[in-house]
Amino acid sequence: MITLEHVSKAYTAGIPALNDVSLHIDKGEFVFIVGDSGSGKSTLIKLLLKELDPTEGVITVNGRNVNKIRRRQIPKFRRKIGVVFQDYRLLKDRNVYDNVAFAQKVIGESNKHIKKRVPVMLSMVGLAPKYKSFPDQMSGGEQQRVAIARALINEPEILLADEPTGNLDNNNTWEIMKLLEEINNRGTTVVVVTHNLEIVKVMKKRVITIKRGTIVSDTRMGDENAN
Amino acid sequence: MSLTLVWVMKMRISTFWFTVKQGIKNIFRNKMFSLASVATMGACIFMFGLFFAVVTNFNSMLKEAEKGVAVAVYFNKDITNEQINTIGNDIKKRPEVSKVEYISADDAWEYVKENYFEGRKELIAAFEGDNPVANSMHYEIYLNDVEMQDALVTYIQNMDGVRNVKKSEQVANTLAEFNRLATYISGAIIFILLAVSIFLISNTVTVGISVRREEIGIMKLIGATDYLVRAPFIFEGMIIGLIGAAIPLVLIYFLYDWIIAFVASKFNFIGAMLNFIPTTQLFGQLIPISLIMGVGIGLVGSYFTVRKHLRV
Numbered sequence: 446m447i448t449l450e451h452v453s454k455a456y457t458a459g460i461p462a463l464n465d466v467s468l469h470i471d472k473g474e475f476v477f478i479v480g481d482s483g484s485g486k487s488t489l490i491k492l493l494l495k496e497l498d499p500t501e502g503v504i505t506v507n508g509r510n511v512n513k514i515r516r517r518q519i520p521k522f523r524r525k526i527g528v529v530f531q532d533y534r535l536l537k538d539r540n541v542y543d544n545v546a547f548a549q550k551v552i553g554e555s556n557k558h559i560k561k562r563v564p565v566m567l568s569m570v571g572l573a574p575k576y577k578s579f580p581d582q583m584s585g586g587e588q589q590r591v592a593i594a595r596a597l598i599n600e601p602e603i604l605l606a607d608e609p610t611g612n613l614d615n616n617n618t619w620e621i622m623k624l625l626e627e628i629n630n631r632g633t634t635v636v637v638v639t640h641n642l643e644i645v646k647v648m649k650k651r652v653i654t655i656k657r658g659t660i661v662s663d664t665r666m667g668d669e670n671a672n
Numbered sequence: 673m674s675l676t677l678v679w680v681m682k683m684r685i686s687t688f689w690f691t692v693k694q695g696i697k698n699i700f701r702n703k704m705f706s707l708a709s710v711a712t713m714g715a716c717i718f719m720f721g722l723f724f725a726v727v728t729n730f731n732s733m734l735k736e737a738e739k740g741v742a743v744a745v746y747f748n749k750d751i752t753n754e755q756i757n758t759i760g761n762d763i764k765k766r767p768e769v770s771k772v773e774y775i776s777a778d779d780a781w782e783y784v785k786e787n788y789f790e791g792r793k794e795l796i797a798a799f800e801g802d803n804p805v806a807n808s809m810h811y812e813i814y815l816n817d818v819e820m821q822d823a824l825v826t827y828i829q830n831m832d833g834v835r836n837v838k839k840s841e842q843v844a845n846t847l848a849e850f851n852r853l854a855t856y857i858s859g860a861i862i863f864i865l866l867a868v869s870i871f872l873i874s875n876t877v878t879v880g881i882s883v884r885r886e887e888i889g890i891m892k893l894i895g896a897t898d899y900l901v902r903a904p905f906i907f908e909g910m911i912i913g914l915i916g917a918a919i920p921l922v923l924i925y926f927l928y929d930w931i932i933a934f935v936a937s938k939f940n941f942i943g944a945m946l947n948f949i950p951t952t953q954l955f956g957q958l959i960p961i962s963l964i965m966g967v968g969i970g971l972v973g974s975y976f977t978v979r980k981h982l983r984v
Contacts, residue, residue, distance in 0.1 A: 494893065517898070520892075520895045520896060520897045520898075521895065522895075523892075523893060523894070523895035524894070524895035528893055534886065534889070534890050534893075536886075536887055536890065538701075547890075547894075548894045550686075550687070550690050551891055551894045551895065551896040551900060552894070552895055552896070553686065553687040553900075554686075555686050556686055595894070599894070599895070
């Protein structure tokens, strides 16, 4: 599903943000990528979305060599990847329904399809009754749920979450993690970038640790034999 | 326009309306700048409309005046009627000639009698049976285009049997000069106005893009195509152009009638000379030209701005 072979990314001359990183994530996996700020986690997400191109190495996502995707093909490529961020990135002038529907309008879905699909997604993230609310009227956890609904409505095969609980309190953090696990159970590959080691320990999933641009460990929590 | 058509064809109908709506929303989200753009565009098209009305009327009046500018061709003493006919036929074949009138010696004498000897019967009687202007039979040639007068005169002077060619040089030159000057001035002003309008639309779209940076970023991450990200801004520019062109057209429509009535009443001594183009005829040309200009300026201004600022 996701493969990186000897991938490096240097922004300017000096220490590279990622240095000779190789990893493989299978379809349906739930993976945490952990590391301190500046370790290269966000660079990794940007490379997977083709927001950046690697300086060296080959990246394969959904069977496609990302290096070879042309500029014009990027939109279609990104539709197979859902993404959520620490700051939710919702459109503040639109209500919950419109924020989620926006993702479908952007890919040219018909209004008929959108009207059926958005309520289903909002029920899944537990926000059906709040479809008329605006982002500023909601808690951080609720806003992140809207962001997740928006990321999933186009049925991506991969969900990338960049510090999804970074702005949330403990209760909301666990609710979002439960939601992500549920999404993973339905077959979507989930990659969560975080520096919250507590949730990593409790969730008992595969954990890839990055330090100064290099993978220093790749383990499954609770499975000491794994590499 | 063709670019927009290609976009439209590539998009589904629902996507097309989505982008048009986004474009309209942009205008309202960005009220002050949109208003400034519409106002400037309106001012530009208003001035263009006024110039267009003035220049078109001026040209039409010039054309009328040109009709009265004639070249007179006099013949050698020994010329035969046959030769006169040949000269007349050759002149008629020239494209710049609109009308050729033959004035016989008798016609000329009648003219002199009416205009110079009026009421002086004794003088007229003295010349009875002996036309004093017997050699003054000539052609009066009227032109389509006064600027061609010199070329025609040179041509006629080289014809056999032609003694003299009298041209109304001053009138012709003055009219042609006016015509040229009016065209240059209006061309220059329209060019400047176009440049200002394009600049302002471009500014408005740039502000729109910077205000919506976040939304554009989200659209790109979700997988919006270049068309979808860019089209709302292009539509925004085109709609501003359209509104900016439509408002002054309505104003000019009412102003034009009022000005004609005003000029006719206040300056009735020249009113008779001025033949204004009817409102419907003027607007038959002005409406399509202004609307196309407005939408075109909007399209050009926004298209290049979007290309510059939205590398998707």
